[in-house]
Amino acid sequence: MELAFRKLERSGPLDAEEKRALRATFFRIREGEIGEDLARQGARPPGCTMLLKGMLARYETLPDGARQILAIVLPGDIYDLHGFTISVMDHSVGALTPATVAVAPYEAVSALARAYPRLSTLLLRESVVEAAQLRAWIANCGRRSAYARIAHLFCELYVRMAAVGLAAPYACDLPLTQATLGDATGLSVVHVNRVLQQLRGDGYISLKSGRLVIHDWEALAAAAGFDPTYLHDAEPIESGLGSSLVPYAQAVAQ
Amino acid sequence: MELAFRKLERSGPLDAEEKRALRATFFRIREGEIGEDLARQGARPPGCTMLLKGMLARYETLPDGARQILAIVLPGDIYDLHGFTISVMDHSVGALTPATVAVAPYEAVSALARAYPRLSTLLLRESVVEAAQLRAWIANCGRRSAYARIAHLFCELYVRMAAVGLAAPYACDLPLTQATLGDATGLSVVHVNRVLQQLRGDGYISLKSGRLVIHDWEALAAAAGFDPTYLHDAEPIESGLGSSLVPYAQAVAQ
DNA sequence: CGAATACTTGAGTGGGGTCAACGCAAGTGG
DNA sequence: CCACTTGCGTTGACCCCACTCAAGTATTCG
Numbered sequence: 001m002e003l004a005f006r007k008l009e010r011s012g013p014l015d016a017e018e019k020r021a022l023r024a025t026f027f028r029i030r031e032g033e034i035g036e037d038l039a040r041q042g043a044r045p046p047g048c049t050m051l052l053k054g055m056l057a058r059y060e061t062l063p064d065g066a067r068q069i070l071a072i073v074l075p076g077d078i079y080d081l082h083g084f085t086i087s088v089m090d091h092s093v094g095a096l097t098p099a100t101v102a103v104a105p106y107e108a109v110s111a112l113a114r115a116y117p118r119l120s121t122l123l124l125r126e127s128v129v130e131a132a133q134l135r136a137w138i139a140n141c142g143r144r145s146a147y148a149r150i151a152h153l154f155c156e157l158y159v160r161m162a163a164v165g166l167a168a169p170y171a172c173d174l175p176l177t178q179a180t181l182g183d184a185t186g187l188s189v190v191h192v193n194r195v196l197q198q199l200r201g202d203g204y205i206s207l208k209s210g211r212l213v214i215h216d217w218e219a220l221a222a223a224a225g226f227d228p229t230y231l232h233d234a235e236p237i238e239s240g241l242g243s244s245l246v247p248y249a250q251a252v253a254q
Numbered sequence: 255m256e257l258a259f260r261k262l263e264r265s266g267p268l269d270a271e272e273k274r275a276l277r278a279t280f281f282r283i284r285e286g287e288i289g290e291d292l293a294r295q296g297a298r299p300p301g302c303t304m305l306l307k308g309m310l311a312r313y314e315t316l317p318d319g320a321r322q323i324l325a326i327v328l329p330g331d332i333y334d335l336h337g338f339t340i341s342v343m344d345h346s347v348g349a350l351t352p353a354t355v356a357v358a359p360y361e362a363v364s365a366l367a368r369a370y371p372r373l374s375t376l377l378l379r380e381s382v383v384e385a386a387q388l389r390a391w392i393a394n395c396g397r398r399s400a401y402a403r404i405a406h407l408f409c410e411l412y413v414r415m416a417a418v419g420l421a422a423p424y425a426c427d428l429p430l431t432q433a434t435l436g437d438a439t440g441l442s443v444v445h446v447n448r449v450l451q452q453l454r455g456d457g458y459i460s461l462k463s464g465r466l467v468i469h470d471w472e473a474l475a476a477a478a479g480f481d482p483t484y485l486h487d488a489e490p491i492e493s494g495l496g497s498s499l500v501p502y503a504q505a506v507a508q
Numbered sequence: 509c510g511a512a513t514a515c516t517t518g519a520g521t522g523g524g525g526t527c528a529a530c531g532c533a534a535g536t537g538g
Numbered sequence: 539c540c541a542c543t544t545g546c547g548t549t550g551a552c553c554c555c556a557c558t559c560a561a562g563t564a565t566t567c568g
Contacts (some may be wrong), residue, residue, distance in 0.1 A: 041290030042483075060393045063479040068393040085379040090386050090484035125339040127385075132344050134388040137316045139322040142395040142440030146556065176516065191556050193516060210563085225317040229296075230344035318546065400524065445524055447548060515564065522557080531548075538541090 003076030045083030167178025295446030299337030306354025431466035
């Protein structure tokens with residue numbers, strides 16, 4: 001839970017009361033085995049969820065059986081905030097590693113939002129950043145070479161891990177199989193393997209037994225064409241017109 | 255404006271007062287020439303925007319100059335609702351055709367949301383569906399053949415045009431150049447051209463002078479692996495636990 | 509220690525990219 | 539009204555990136 005707090009506190013500390021409320025809202029703890037689905041395409045979304053430990057993947061399975069990973073969820077991420085406006089999942093969320101999540105039923109989230117307006121904005125911001133990550137993912141799969149795609153994926157994951165304090169300088173855990181990297185980048189396992197060897201051979205990274213080490217960040221980021229703007233990491237929240245800020249929504253009857 | 259109303263009314267009619275409020279909120283009308291940017295990467299988001307006429311593209315320009323279209327905005331779409339939680343655009347929005355938009359400053363949107371809670375949920379839902387479209391776009395660019403990608407793009411655009419009443423049975427305007435289709439699908443212009451000829455040759459569609467006609471919807475959708483679930487077109491809004499419904503957020507000081 | 513599971517490697521192939529023309533329609537200006 | 543331009547669509551030749559198939563080698567785990 002501390003990890004999520006750290007993310008929410010990017011633009012200012014939470015007070016003790018807000019933390020208490022968050023803990024009380026995300027109260028339903030659930031474990032997931034590797035490969036297990038925490039939410040499944042076609043089913044009702046289970047609730048707003050916070051990942052406490054492990055890594056998840058949003059993915060879609062195409063009619064021909066191919067799998068495309070749409071996003072990777074890291075510890076501290078809060079996702080599916082908005083699930084209450086839709087009644088059916090259009091994709092699945094599965095555990096890439098053993099994982100622990102904390103689920104908040106939408107009724108609880110909405111009560112939280114009503115009682116703590118500032119939290120509601122912070123939570124909303126999480127889903128906005130999530131959308132920005134989706135866009136970056138599109139550009140990655142659409143217009144980059146295999147080499148650049150994987151480099152970009154590593155850049156994103158490293159920066160996001162670092163943002164929640166889960167990275168050493170230029171190193172972090174990355175317990176993903178090459179098949180998973182392929183599903184995330186739209187590449188075949190075989191080609192992922194070859195690109196990894198290139199990246200290692202160029203002295204940019206090493207990746208062994210679930211540990212990623214970046215030996216030359218500048219070069220890796222350059223090869224990836226990585227621009228971290230889209231992670232919206234260190235921006236102030238308010239739009240800065242000096243005005244008092246924006247509520248978002250309030251309530252809805254039926 | 256009627257087009258946007260039609261979308262918002264998917265799950266129940268708006269009353270006259272709500273329509274009046276929407277009109278008053280989206281008051282800043284702006285025209286865009288073809289190729290002109292209505293929002294630019296690196297700049298501040300201009301406000302929550304409703305597309306009245308024409309077509310827009312969200313796009314990202316990669317360091318090597320390649321362009322990837324992330325989403326196509328159709329008349330009636332309301333987008334960048336959430337821009338107020340970020341201070342800088344991570345992508346651009348440009349006009350694919352001459353376009354007219356109505357912009358609502360975020361202060362106005364927030365006032366609207368406070369006064370009309372039901373509208374705030376409806377607006378939020380638009381951004382949720384937008385995210386679902388982004389995910390489908392990823393799967394399209396990542397794991398489908400060129401043929402299926404273009405077929406899928408046509409399926410999505412046709413269904414969305416139809417949803418706002420801008421389509422005849424199995425036909426709609428689609429004034430996009432082949433270069434644009436390529437930027438949307440991650441393909442080269444040349445290959446787009448060849449795939450189009452295949453699609454025509456197979457008798458699935460015709461596309462000429464900005465008009466798309468679908469001759470065999472079943473076959474096209476099958477070739478695309480198109481599953482319209484992600485457009486969340488005809489779902490009830492509420493999560494159906496029978497409970498009264500979920501407010502979302504309320505206000506934020508800072 | 510045996511059995512999965514993951515990772516490597518090689519050989520062959522094809523989808524889609526690039527480059528380079530060319531056709532054609534719609535301006536545009538003299 | 540015609541020469542010129544500009545933008546878009548079309549075609550051909552060539553090539554390479556990444557896929558597939560297939561087999562073999564490490565790891566990991568029960």
